[in-house]
Amino acid sequence: MNANSIHFTPRRLGLIITFSLAALAMIYLSYSLPRLLPGDFVTAMYASSPVTLSAEQEAELRAFYTQPPDFYNYLVKLVKFDWGYSYAFLTPVSALFLEALPWTLLLLGTAHIISISIGFIAGVEASWRQDSRIEKGFVGGMTLLEGIPEISTGVILLVIFALNLQWFPAAGAETAYAKVSFWAWVADVCHHLALPLATLVLAYIPGNFLLARNSMIMVIKAPFITTARAKGLPSRRIRYAHAARNALLPLVTRFGLRLAFMITGVLVVERIHSYPGLGTLLFNAIQARDLPVIQAVVLISSLMVLAIILALELVYRIIDPRIEYER
């Protein structure tokens, strides 16, 4: 299909320009906003320590730890992928970032895959049995679950399974300094993952379920479902190939937006379970007023929003052939 090949039509060019401008604006905000935080690294560092600094020493430190207001320089460094050094950890920001990213991706990715699969299938099946007792029970239960914030589910799971039953570890992503075989390591990672993952899955399922059910109910009423039934197709085929396929769009949007806001999304859960992902990194950096790290995390998460919105535009066209750019 020629619709999938790349042409730089005015509309697409416009899209590219819009996205570039948005990216530039975000880079500027990531540069300027963290500077507006009250306090600075030096105050954060020495406020709670017994060390007393003379005014001279303090001024010297401040001069060392303060970036000169130079956006151009910031931009140039950015292009060179030079994100600077963390004040607090004394390592390159990129190293910190790359260390935290896989854990967040692992946690969030699995959470999304599991919650979307379960929520979607439950939603499809429930909507197919509309007005039955099972469906009503499901909707009620899910609405209730949707009302419980992840901060309480997280704490409750932690108290029950980590503190009382001691089935799962209470913190971390892997057992530190353990030299074990690969598979033992995988098992260890999964063991650590279980609680934060369960918290996220419980938090995400109701939304996915309710969304899938609602859009399914709209689709089921469509005449082409009647056609599919008249064709004598098996019920599962009608549910998934005909109805669910059309109910997918809102769910994909939700998935995309969730992914885009991944760092803020996992911040709470990562803190509760002390999971060493991006959320924890951002939290620590803000506490320490570690400006380069804050800037990098803010910048990357906002660029991620842009990238995902762009990707969604492309995915939509595959899901629903009616969405197409005018040529």
Next chain:
Amino acid sequence: MSFEIKQLSVIYKDGSHSIQALEEVTIAIAPGKCLALVGESGSGKTTLGKACMGLLPSNSAKEGEISVNGRRIDNLKESALNEIRWDKIAMVFQNGAVNLNPVHRIIDQVAEPLIQRRLSGRVEANLKAKEALKQMGVTEEHLYRYPHKLSGGQTQRVLLAMAMILDPEIIILDEPTASLDALSKVFVSGVIAQFKSVGKAVLLITHDLEMAAGLADTVSVLYLGQVLETLPANDLLFKPLHPYTLALGRSYPTMTTARDLGGIKGDAFYRLVHQHGRHDQDKYKHTHIQIPDSSHKDGHAPPAGCLFQSRCTQAIDRCKNEKVFLNEIGDHSIRCLRNGIADILELKCVSKRYGDVIALQPTDLTLKCGEVFCLVGETGSGKTTLAMISAGMRNQDSGTRTFEARDMDQWAKREYRSIARRIGVIYQNPAESISPRFSVFEAVAEPLKIHKTIRTGESIENRVSRVLAQVRLSTDPLFLKRYPHELNMGAIQRVCIARALILKPSLLVADEPTSSLDPSVQAKVLKLLLDLQIELGLTMLFITHNIGLARKIGDRIGVMLAGRLVEVGPANMVLSAPRHPYTRLLIDSVRGLVKNPFKPGSELAKSAGCPFVPRCPRLKDICCKTPPEMVNVDHCQVRCHFPLTIDRLYES
């Protein structure tokens, strides 16, 4: 494989009350035959189609039997039903594109039943689907498109191909041409005819009467879930027996319809089923027609009679209360207490002479309830005499008159007033038919005062202003006090119409009601008359010398010549293919094709033969000696020895 539906009733439950969608519908279709189901929207046509496929929604309840080749399918489980669906019965749903899944390519949707039933592999199924689509005229480039990229006509072809993919024995088509242009319609009709020729049983659901008449063998007319008439398709447009079928035909625009579209008075709504309490609810269960201005919450109004009664032009008291059953009349079966369209007026051999002038030779004339009959002819041909005899204003010398199934002469002798109330008359010259000393109010109210038909609790003023509003005249007190000389001709004619209508007649005789009006006023008054005719369900006898006008308003036309009716038939037939040379002459002279219509000095006119002899272009010996009798040609009656047929018409 024969397809039968017996006594099928469907009720939709909707909260506290239920809607009766179908009631005891019985139809049967043999292989190679087509049954068309016609009726207004909301009559249950689509419900019937869905019931056949077992696709009724869960809030519905059905009774009765649906069987394919003697095997009942209405009580099958979903899995057993799935075996029959599409394989034995397939359906083409209405509204085209919405029936196709927007996210699958059309070829995949057509091939899907083959693949899912494991009748063929994916590749083979695609080949078969391609073949089926091509047979329906879908071009190669469209095969892999998504539904939203197809036009309405192409979508319909896809739906047809999809229905045919498993080669079913019964095909249900729901409004297959509703949104198509004329050419695509011809294509779809051809496909349906082909289905029939290969031995499929076709159930055609449509509101397109012409297509039903052309394609089907039998037509069932559905109204509010009841079959009102089942008739051979050939009779649908020309010889319907039920007033509803006639009214439908009159509302349907064809290329040959001459008169303006009639429509049917009133509207159909839902039938609600009311249930009182839990026990013995069957005893109290009844249905009635939901109309907007009667909310009828607790259901005590008896709906026992005919469902069409409130919109029928020939309803009598019995129709309101007596339950109506299907009744076989010839090869029709109709649900009407009056056994089909009734004659409101029947004249047999009536003749009239004034001194030695024979104004009317023995003539038969029948007016059917609810129709507009136009009498046309040259001046002196006896139109007004015939009209006045019909209206009971003059008595005939010989012959009988029957009005509303009663002998009119006896009725008039015994109580003239009650018959005068039933027949309204509008006279030729409006200005002269109102007393110049009567104000508008007095003129319109006079019949009420004479007949004393005012019901208690109703004032004459109310009645007068209501009827004036009906004829779109002012009801302002100042206007009511005006005298005829203060009004223009159009307003005077409306006053005359109001006066003719105020007693709520069932027959309106209008003698040249518009000939003294200028064209723009004439157009308005005619439109008004026609609207009133539909609104009140009047029968109208309309006398005019203007053939163009008769063409616009008449259902049937009678042509008069020298005191005789020489041609009677449906307006479009009489005017598009006149059988009598006199009719032809009249039409040609309207068209300006005739230079000299009178041949003076011919004494043959007084001969014993045909009165048209002096002017007839195709004169033969017999014409001068024997007067011709009325003969039936197609759907018309002609008094001519050598009626023109369509072939001869084009020769000359």
